[in-house]
Amino acid sequence: xxxxxxxxxxxxxQNKTEGQEYIQLAGYFIPxxxxxVILYSIPLLIDARFIAHLHSTTAYATLGVTNTxxxxxxxxxxxxxxxxxxxxxxxxxxxxxxxxGKTLVASFWVTVGIGGVIAxxxxxxxxxxYQLYGVAPEMVKMGIPFLRIRAIGIFFTFVYFAxxxxxxxxxxxxxxxxxxxxxxxxxxxxxxxxIFGKYGFPELGLYGSALSTVIQYAFMAGAALxxxxxxQLFKTYRIRFFSSxxxxxxxxxxxxxxxxxxxxxxxxxxAYMWLGYCLAPMGTNTLAxxxxxxDLERFALLPAIAFAQVVTFLxxxxxxxxxxxxxxxxxxxxxxxATMMVFIVLVICSLWPKEIIQIFDMKGDFAEFxxxxxxxxxxxxxxxxxxxxxxGALRGVSNVKTVxxxxxxxxxxxxxxxxxxxxxxxFTHQIVKFVLIYSSFYVxxxxxxxxxxxxxxxxxxxxQAGRNIK
Numbered sequence: 530x531x532x533x534x535x536x537x538x539x540x541x542x543q544n545k546t547e548g549q550e551y552i553q554l555a556g557y558f559i560p561x562x563x564x565x566v567i568l569y570s571i572p573l574l575i576d577a578r579f580i581a582h583l584h585s586t587t588a589y590a591t592l593g594v595t596n597t598x599x600x601x602x603x604x605x606x607x608x609x610x611x612x613x614x615x616x617x618x619x620x621x622x623x624x625x626x627x628x629x630g631k632t633l634v635a636s637f638w639v640t641v642g643i644g645g646v647i648a649x650x651x652x653x654x655x656x657x658x659y660q661l662y663g664v665a666p667e668m669v670k671m672g673i674p675f676l677r678i679r680a681i682g683i684f685f686t687f688v689y690f691a692x693x694x695x696x697x698x699x700x701x702x703x704x705x706x707x708x709x710x711x712x713x714x715x716x717x718x719x720x721x722x723x724i725f726g727k728y729g730f731p732e733l734g735l736y737g738s739a740l741s742t743v744i745q746y747a748f749m750a751g752a753a754l755x756x757x758x759x760x761q762l763f764k765t766y767r768i769r770f771f772s773s774x775x776x777x778x779x780x781x782x783x784x785x786x787x788x789x790x791x792x793x794x795x796x797x798x799x800a801y802m803w804l805g806y807c808l809a810p811m812g813t814n815t816l817a818x819x820x821x822x823x824d825l826e827r828f829a830l831l832p833a834i835a836f837a838q839v840v841t842f843l844x845x846x847x848x849x850x851x852x853x854x855x856x857x858x859x860x861x862x863x864x865x866x867a868t869m870m871v872f873i874v875l876v877i878c879s880l881w882p883k884e885i886i887q888i889f890d891m892k893g894d895f896a897e898f899x900x901x902x903x904x905x906x907x908x909x910x911x912x913x914x915x916x917x918x919x920x921g922a923l924r925g926v927s928n929v930k931t932v933x934x935x936x937x938x939x940x941x942x943x944x945x946x947x948x949x950x951x952x953x954x955x956f957t958h959q960i961v962k963f964v965l966i967y968s969s970f971y972v973x974x975x976x977x978x979x980x981x982x983x984x985x986x987x988x989x990x991x992x993q994a995g996r997n998i999k
Contacts, residue, residue: 534982541861549843549859554866557843560706561835567709570828572716572745576738577824577889579724586894587665588735590813591672593820594664597801599679602647604794606687609640610694611794611924612787615845617698630766633695633757635783637688644687651680662802663809664816671735678739685746692753697842708752716745789933790924796936800970803945807952807966811959818899818963821886825878825903826910832870833914836863837921844925853991860922860985864915871914879904902964909971916974919981928990935980944973 549557573596580592613636651658655676659669693705719741726732733740757763801823808819827834840863844856878885883900890896920932948969956962984990 534986538861538864541858542865544858544862547855547858549855549862551862551866554839554859554862557839558832558835558866560703561838562832564706564709565831565835565838567706567713570824570831572713572720573824574828575717576720576741577820579720580735580738581889581891582725583734584892586813586817586890586892587667587671589889590664590817590820591668591675592735592738593823594659594662594668594805594816595672595676595679597805597820597823598658598662598676599683601795601798601802602651602683603686603690604798605647605791606640606644606683606690608791608794609636609643609687609783609787610690610697611790611841612636612783612929613691613694614698614842615786615924615927615929616783617695630763632698632783633691633766636691636694639783639787640687640691644684647687648680648684651683652677655680662806665813668813675735675739678736679742682739682743682746685743685750689746689750689753692750692757695757696753697838698845704756705753708749708756711752712745712749715748716741719744786927786929789929793920793929793933793936796933796940800940800944800973803940803948804967804970807948808963810952811963814895814898815959815963817890818895818902819967821889821895821899822903822906822967824889825882825885826875826907826913829871829874829878829907829910830913830917832874833867833917836867837917839863839921840918841921841925844922845927848926856922856926857985860918863922864918867914867918868911871910875907875910879907898960898963901960902967905964906967906971909968909975912971912975912978915978916981919978919985923981923984923990926990928984931984931990932981935977939973939977939980943976944969947972 577589577592580589583589613632616632655673656669658676659672664672693708696705720738722728722730723733723737723740724735725737805816805819808815840860843859847856847859882903883896886896886899886903887893890899920936923929923932948966951962951966951969954962956965
């Protein structure tokens, strides 16, 4: 008979004989955390601080809205990367090294093609994208050239994610961390000198931020490619980018595994876009508040984001060995660690929300409003932690369609209509309307978590994983 959920969870986090040990989890987690900090937080926060010095709420809101949209695009690249992680991890775990190399080559060419198409789409349709979003005319005017520059960087982003998917799949997380660190430093240097026109560079303002991102990802993609090609340790994988170009079967295999991940990640990232769309009628200051709170919560979620990457490649390797009990124990330990870490960060941010948000609001237009909303919304962030970890684990055992359909149904069938309905209602206090619309996103995450937990407490996830590794 199955134990109840709480006793099973407590037993799992106390298990010292099965699954990964806590010290091992820390060893995998720290490089991924540093990578997550550099990718998802520090550059964005410092960049937002630089833009705040322009004393333009419109520029800050434009940056936030554009980053929300591009976050959706980056999730597509990340979804393709997760497919590479899964296949590389499973083949690496079963010591089929040549298949690992073929997975990398297929991933590289698929992402080059898809990244090029998406970058072209963003460049050509920059204006209609902002108009469809429903932002103020001054934001449209400022955003068009900004998005067109960022579109160039999106192409290099896709290439880079394909390469680090291979490295993560073979558990080489330290190299990805080092490349991220160097890329972050390059971004911050160019961001400063191009926004403010220092050391003889032109003063480009908001557009300097966009150009700095292009430089950053072009360097990181080139550095990762150089490392993989010239590292003698990778000879066993027989990586030949051009000789395997015609291997359409490998590309198809990767695409068939990746497209559900792309959709599921896109659905969740698209939910943030929908939040912005529902909040846009409330004005530029409200969109600026949305951007500030979103950035703070993503900062708090960094441990969960890092552990979501870790759990994917750990359970994919254990899946190759069919260690089902070890997989469930590892998941429980990771949920425990991620929850504690995120909770600590949220408590600190909730104690001084106004002081923290004023870092990005030097004019005082939206800090008070944001400070009232942040502690209330933060109570529900736990559900985002849980669904992130469980979704990563399900991907690792090749249950990618479970995650895809769950997120698609919840985001489109539950969250989207709920948030839009709330946006149509009239409230005496705007802060109440803002909190209700924003919180509907986390209520959707809670529903996803329930579905994922039920999946792991059954047996179908093991049967699906078993079919994929035969």
